[in-house]
Amino acid sequence: MDKEFLKRITDAHSWLGLIISGLLFIIFFAGSIALFRDEINQWSFQPHYEVAQGEKLAISEVMEKAISGRKFTPKEHLIIITPSDNLPYYTIYVDVEHEEGEKDYVGFFMDPVSGEEVAAPDDYFLATFIYALHVNLNIPNGSYIIGFVTLFFFFALISGIFIHARKMFSNFFKYRAEKQKRSQLLDMHNIVGVMSLPFTIMYAISGLIFNLVIIYQIAFAVVLYQGDQQALLDDAGYQAVEPQWLDKPWKSPNIDQIYAATTDKYNTEPRMIRMYNYGDESAVMHMFGQVKDDFAEEYEVAYNLSNDSPLLIKDSANPNTLVQGLHVISRLHFGNYAGFDLRIIYFILGIGVCGLIITGNMLWLEKRARQRNQSEKTLKFVTNFTLLSTGGIVLATSMAFLAERLLPITFSQREDYMVYSFVLSLALVAFSLIFNHNKKLFLSLLLRGSALILLLVLIVDWVMFGSKGVMLWQQGIKTIIGTEIGIMVMALLFYYCGAKLKNKQSRVSVNDSDDELLAVRTI
Amino acid sequence: MWPKSIAAIIGGCLISISLMLNLNYLLPLAVDTRLFIGLLVSFPLWIAAMIWCYGSKSGWHAWQRCLSLLLVSCGINAFFIVM
Numbered sequence: 041m042d043k044e045f046l047k048r049i050t051d052a053h054s055w056l057g058l059i060i061s062g063l064l065f066i067i068f069f070a071g072s073i074a075l076f077r078d079e080i081n082q083w084s085f086q087p088h089y090e091v092a093q094g095e096k097l098a099i100s101e102v103m104e105k106a107i108s109g110r111k112f113t114p115k116e117h118l119i120i121i122t123p124s125d126n127l128p129y130y131t132i133y134v135d136v137e138h139e140e141g142e143k144d145y146v147g148f149f150m151d152p153v154s155g156e157e158v159a160a161p162d163d164y165f166l167a168t169f170i171y172a173l174h175v176n177l178n179i180p181n182g183s184y185i186i187g188f189v190t191l192f193f194f195f196a197l198i199s200g201i202f203i204h205a206r207k208m209f210s211n212f213f214k215y216r217a218e219k220q221k222r223s224q225l226l227d228m229h230n231i232v233g234v235m236s237l238p239f240t241i242m243y244a245i246s247g248l249i250f251n252l253v254i255i256y257q258i259a260f261a262v263v264l265y266q267g268d269q270q271a272l273l274d275d276a277g278y279q280a281v282e283p284q285w286l287d288k289p290w291k292s293p294n295i296d297q298i299y300a301a302t303t304d305k306y307n308t309e310p311r312m313i314r315m316y317n318y319g320d321e322s323a324v325m326h327m328f329g330q331v332k333d334d335f336a337e338e339y340e341v342a343y344n345l346s347n348d349s350p351l352l353i354k355d356s357a358n359p360n361t362l363v364q365g366l367h368v369i370s371r372l373h374f375g376n377y378a379g380f381d382l383r384i385i386y387f388i389l390g391i392g393v394c395g396l397i398i399t400g401n402m403l404w405l406e407k408r409a410r411q412r413n414q415s416e417k418t419l420k421f422v423t424n425f426t427l428l429s430t431g432g433i434v435l436a437t438s439m440a441f442l443a444e445r446l447l448p449i450t451f452s453q454r455e456d457y458m459v460y461s462f463v464l465s466l467a468l469v470a471f472s473l474i475f476n477h478n479k480k481l482f483l484s485l486l487l488r489g490s491a492l493i494l495l496l497v498l499i500v501d502w503v504m505f506g507s508k509g510v511m512l513w514q515q516g517i518k519t520i521i522g523t524e525i526g527i528m529v530m531a532l533l534f535y536y537c538g539a540k541l542k543n544k545q546s547r548v549s550v551n552d553s554d555d556e557l558l559a560v561r562t563i
Numbered sequence: 564m565w566p567k568s569i570a571a572i573i574g575g576c577l578i579s580i581s582l583m584l585n586l587n588y589l590l591p592l593a594v595d596t597r598l599f600i601g602l603l604v605s606f607p608l609w610i611a612a613m614i615w616c617y618g619s620k621s622g623w624h625a626w627q628r629c630l631s632l633l634l635v636s637c638g639i640n641a642f643f644i645v646m
Contacts, residue, residue, distance in 0.1 A: 199614060249602055
């Protein structure tokens with residue numbers, strides 16, 4: 041390959057890699073944790089509430105209880121998400137009458153046996169917050185920013201293959217532990233990069249499809265469909281359900297029968313039910329679910345409740361390649377097509393990519409530090425930026441876990457305080473960077489600090505809910521203790537990495553002082 | 564690096580859209596299958612164009628490369644649209 045071409049590609053690889061490194065670390069770190077968002081969510085709320093025992097209410101009763109006593113607007117929607125392994129309650133969203141600027145829906149968990157309201161989903165925001173950090177950074181239009189970061193990440197992967205192609209196989213097991221620091225970093229960067237390549241390419245392509253598909257959607261709609269967006273959506277398998285309100289009350293619709301027939305047909309309960317024009321003769325029941333034991337087959341059905349006739353049926357008997365393909369991509373991205381152990385592998389690979397990002401930045405710093413014409417300010421900025429976007433994010437996430445556990449559930453705007461704890465911790469780390477004179481020691485401090493906060497989370501958890509956790513375990517809900525084990529493993533990992541960095545730094549300092557002593561004696 | 568980046572992002576995006584449209588006209592498959600293939604292929608095409616741009620001598624050189632390919636690809640687009 042042309043040497044000049046490789047040199048230019050290498051320059052672009054390091055330049056773009058450095059620019060996106062901060063956000064990319066957040067995406068991968070938050071995404072790795074968000075693989076377990078259902079478990080984290082249950083860890084957050086379950087110890088506060090009892091698990092209902094007994095026969096579940098019929099779905100029609102759930103609907104009646106959901107709108108009872110609320111200013112429900114039947115021309116809008118009633119959405120019901122059915123209980124799952126990690127959430128033993130119905131999650132319900134009722135569209136309500138509202139003033140301008142107010143929330144247009146009410147969301148709550150409902151006990152499936154008694155039909156009583158348990159809590160508001162938004163009160164336990166930690167898992168959603170971490171997931172949103174991964175998806176859109178919790179900022180408006182953040183998904184487009186994530187999309188472009190993913191685009192540059194994909195470029196970095198492919199350019200990395202070009203750069204490393206000749207030595208990809210011969211250097212696969214090469215790690216020069218005793219050599220110079222730069223060689224160690226480079227080997228680490230290359231090994232993690234090569235080993236995680238299929239995984240990272242899958243993530244890059246699926247992430248791009250999720251976030252930047254709009255570009256191609258617009259182009260297709262304009263050129264191929266002459267601006268007819270609906271025609272494109274029809275071909276793409278997205279059919280809108282928009283029944284006209286008739287203003288006539290319905291006559292005892294067969295909601296439970298339709299629900300049971302759908303469950304029997306697909307061998308699994310619908311994951312979500314959306315009701316349109318509830319109570320009117322024009323009412324439609326729209327259901328989504330996954331076919332049991334299938335890799336990525338999902339179904340979507342809608343029925344007119346006036347005569348039980350199907351309005352739309354999308355399943356393996358009526359396939360749409362685009363819809364099915366997107367289901368496959370989604371399952372690959374979220375790693376939920378196999379057991380818990382697969383998500384552990386995804387998690388390890390995700391954290392490995394975080395290491396890839398850090399070593400990439402350190403390589404850039406090492407190289408530039410040797411160049412005489414490099415400005416001190418630039419090096420300082422990149423160092424601090426790397427520390428904030430890696431160690432700072434780890435510490436802030438640990439603080440968010442502590443806040444989630446410590447904040448009383450009676451607190452109004454509980455979720456806001458949890459977010460403040462994250463933002464404030466990050467701001468504090470940014471402020472303390474002013475006093476940073478040694479990047480390794482500072483990173484070590486951040487990691488050990490995060491470990492201690494996570495250990496504190498465990499202590500608080502056991503003081504507050506120790507017996508409850510054991511009781512839930514006996515009832516078959518192992519998520520609480522399982523999440524605690526996960527937190528402990530992460531705390532130990534952070535402490536180990538922090539201690540390693542500190543020891544290395546101490547050794548370097550001793551070697552430096554020995555060199556100075558030798559120099560004095562020689563003189 | 565900025566001029567190359569602008570060419571890589573904008574030029575690369577236009578190239579991938581144009582090539583994908585051609586692919587859509589040429590593939591003898593059902594429309595949903597064509598849309599899905601287009602979606603899968605479009606981003607790797609964009610990245611290929613980015614590699615080509617960043618491998619150029621300068622920003623101007625990157626634009627020259629993009630525009631020459633775009634000219635050919637858009638010509639084929641125009642042919643299919645008129646036909």
